[in-house]
Amino acid sequence: MSELPPAGEQLPGLESASRAPAPAIAPITAARPRVKPVDRSQLTWQMLDVERLIEPEHSARAIWELAGRLNLDAFYTPIEAVEGTAGRTPWDPRLLVSLWIYGYSRGISSAREIARRCAYEPAFQWLCGLGEINHHTLSDFRSNHDASLRELFVQVLGVLGAEGLVSLERVMHDGTKVKACASGDSFRREQRLGEHLEAARQLVQSLEQSANDEPSRQQAAQQRAARQRQQRLEHALVELEKVRQAKRDVTGKDSARASTTDPQARVMKQADGGYAPSYNVQMSTEASHKIIVAVGLSQSSSDFAELLGGVNRIEQNLKTQPKQLVVDGGFTSRQNIMETAAQGIDLIGSWSEPKGGNTTGQALAPEFRAQAFTYDAAQDRYCCPEGHYLRLVYQHQGIGVVQHQYRADGSVCRACQFKAQCCPRGAQGRAIARSVDAPEVRQFREKMQTAQAQQIYSQRAPVAEFPNAWIKEKLGLRQFRLRGLLKVGCEALWACLTYNVQQWIRLCWLPKLASAQN
Numbered sequence: 001m002s003e004l005p006p007a008g009e010q011l012p013g014l015e016s017a018s019r020a021p022a023p024a025i026a027p028i029t030a031a032r033p034r035v036k037p038v039d040r041s042q043l044t045w046q047m048l049d050v051e052r053l054i055e056p057e058h059s060a061r062a063i064w065e066l067a068g069r070l071n072l073d074a075f076y077t078p079i080e081a082v083e084g085t086a087g088r089t090p091w092d093p094r095l096l097v098s099l100w101i102y103g104y105s106r107g108i109s110s111a112r113e114i115a116r117r118c119a120y121e122p123a124f125q126w127l128c129g130l131g132e133i134n135h136h137t138l139s140d141f142r143s144n145h146d147a148s149l150r151e152l153f154v155q156v157l158g159v160l161g162a163e164g165l166v167s168l169e170r171v172m173h174d175g176t177k178v179k180a181c182a183s184g185d186s187f188r189r190e191q192r193l194g195e196h197l198e199a200a201r202q203l204v205q206s207l208e209q210s211a212n213d214e215p216s217r218q219q220a221a222q223q224r225a226a227r228q229r230q231q232r233l234e235h236a237l238v239e240l241e242k243v244r245q246a247k248r249d250v251t252g253k254d255s256a257r258a259s260t261t262d263p264q265a266r267v268m269k270q271a272d273g274g275y276a277p278s279y280n281v282q283m284s285t286e287a288s289h290k291i292i293v294a295v296g297l298s299q300s301s302s303d304f305a306e307l308l309g310g311v312n313r314i315e316q317n318l319k320t321q322p323k324q325l326v327v328d329g330g331f332t333s334r335q336n337i338m339e340t341a342a343q344g345i346d347l348i349g350s351w352s353e354p355k356g357g358n359t360t361g362q363a364l365a366p367e368f369r370a371q372a373f374t375y376d377a378a379q380d381r382y383c384c385p386e387g388h389y390l391r392l393v394y395q396h397q398g399i400g401v402v403q404h405q406y407r408a409d410g411s412v413c414r415a416c417q418f419k420a421q422c423c424p425r426g427a428q429g430r431a432i433a434r435s436v437d438a439p440e441v442r443q444f445r446e447k448m449q450t451a452q453a454q455q456i457y458s459q460r461a462p463v464a465e466f467p468n469a470w471i472k473e474k475l476g477l478r479q480f481r482l483r484g485l486l487k488v489g490c491e492a493l494w495a496c497l498t499y500n501v502q503q504w505i506r507l508c509w510l511p512k513l514a515s516a517q518n
Helices: 014-018 059-069 093-105 111-117 122-128 135-143 146-162 190-210 217-246 304-318 334-342 410-415 439-447 451-457 460-473 485-517
Strands: 171-179 266-269 275-286 292-298 324-327 346-349 374-376 381-383 389-398 401-408 431-437
Touching: 059 093, 059 122, 059 146, 059 485, 093 111, 093 122, 093 135, 093 485, 111 135, 135 485, 146 304, 146 485, 171 304, 171 460, 190 217, 275 304, 275 460, 275 485, 292 304, 292 485, 304 324, 304 334, 324 451, 324 460, 334 346, 334 439, 346 451, 401 410, 431 439, 460 485
Parallel strands: 171 324, 324 346
Antiparallel strands: 171 275, 266 275, 275 292, 374 381, 381 389, 389 401, 401 431
């Protein structure tokens, strides 16, 4: 056993060991956070309470409740499936009505989109009870119930009227242009329509000859599409003739055209100044709560001829006429003034003074214009600035006005030194026209000069244009999805029905629900 070294001395090898480098210390690293991964590949079973998919104040509940209060017998009558017999059970019309109203309220006008949302969106799931509805069912229901839909619109007016929300003391009538489901490039003249029609007929004949006794599903679809195109082109030629009769081209050039996709659409001027295939939607809105009481559709870009139709629709829907009707200048004509006066309706509307005076020339010297001629009522004649007379030559009885034509003797005018300044070029003598309005028209003009009438007219825009803006902005109806007057009329009616239901929810259902919860 070796002895320890004396005190103060180091052990052998200790010096070299103490001088050896210390071992390296590994750096401490932070641990990676542990989170739950999202696994979307797994299948799960869940308990779902359908009734709790939407909140109690959700608008879908209100729409479903209102649909249950209405008489939908007109929608049930065409259903052939009855209890105790075989056959496929169709969807409840109450559900289809509710789906379309809720869809339009969300700005959704596509049947395919509504059918898709029924698979995942809570409100649509709640309405259909997690069922899946084919888009064909929705599409057919929207366009195949014109009379039933109008009856439904009237019933909703009845519900609103029972709540005190409909008054015909004052009604504002207005029109708005909504684009058709057609392109401007689809309009063709008669020759091109004939060429397309002949090609379509040949295609139909070729498909029918090549098809088997029992054509496949694809062949049947091709035949159906070809026949539909042929029918549209035949319809386009009929509509083109209507356009030709209504359109008077002073140059004699035949500029009539019709659309190959929606023959009943007409090119109309839009609010932005452009032109597009459109329909003219006419809406009558009562002033107390801005409820639409009547809706119609027109192919005319002008509003003059649409006012009386609006009055008739109001009377059809509510069994009474409006007491006062407020319109803009597009509806103010002598004929409308006379007709509304005959029916006892107080018409309020803007009035532009007609341009009177000379009827045979436009570029006359200012000192010889019609205003410079003096009218002698006792003799029923005009006197020109040079003292010569213009005598009555004929009268024309128009609607609400009598046109009087006065003419000077040609020999007198030819001898006058001011003939070049007074008479239009090529005229034998100077002519003056005078319009005499009917008493109803004069009374209307005098009424519109009063402060009361002006104050009433100032309320027109906030009332009449409110539903137009709502339907276009909130419901998104800036272009129709359907084609043809009948189907487009149904789509316009669905939009206006939805608007009225939304007003019922806002003014009646929600306040009553809040009161019941308190």
